[in-house]
Amino acid sequence: MRISDVLRFKGDRVLTVSPDSDVRHLVTVLAEHRIGAVVVSTDGTTVDGIASERDVVRALAERGAAVLAEPITAIHTAEVHVAAPDTHLEELMRLMTDRRIRHVPVVADGVLCGIVSIGDVVKNRIDELETERTALADYISGAR
Incomplete structure (x- = not known):
């Protein structure tokens, strides 16, 4: 299976935030949409970075609540690992x-x-395993 197959079921919507937004805005977006990370992008189509809950927590631990007023670029990850739609899920998992x-x-x-x-x-992966389990159970019981 490939990443494109996952996106076909999940959807391809990606929330982005501008690099000049502050961390408080990031936290609001993460909480409102119940997500763990957001892509940082100047135009909504390119990847300039990624900011996650982990980034926020680490920055808060290091610098305190003042970090909420800082720009996202102060805490985001600039070197982002990306994948192509035709990447196999095994490669992505690795x-x-x-x-x-x-x-x-x-x-x-x-x-x-x-x-x-x-x-x-x-x-x-759970869905794949459940499908395999059902197929094997049907095969063993003769209920094809």
């Missing part, structure tokens, strides 16, 4: 595990076209 990241923007021809979280990958 990237997420090796790099200890939970969100990967999906980019095609330099344009942001989705985002995949570790939760999306786990859900997909």
Whole structure:
């Protein structure tokens, strides 16, 4: 299975925030949409960075509540690992595990076209295993 298959079921909507937004705005967006990360983008189509709940928590621990007034660029990750829609999920899982990241923007021809979280990958894997289990149970019981 490929990332494009996950996006087909999940959808390709990606929330972005401007790099000149402050961290308080980031926290509001994350909470309102119940998401763990947001792509930082000047134009909504390119990936300039990514900002996550982890980034906020680390910055708060280091600098205190004053960080909420700082620009997102003060806490975001600028070197973002991205994947193409035709990337196999096994490769994506390896990237997420090796790099200890939970969100990967999906980019095609330099344009942001989705985002995949570790939760999306786990859900997909559980669905695959359930389908296999059902097929094996049907085969064993003869109920094809």
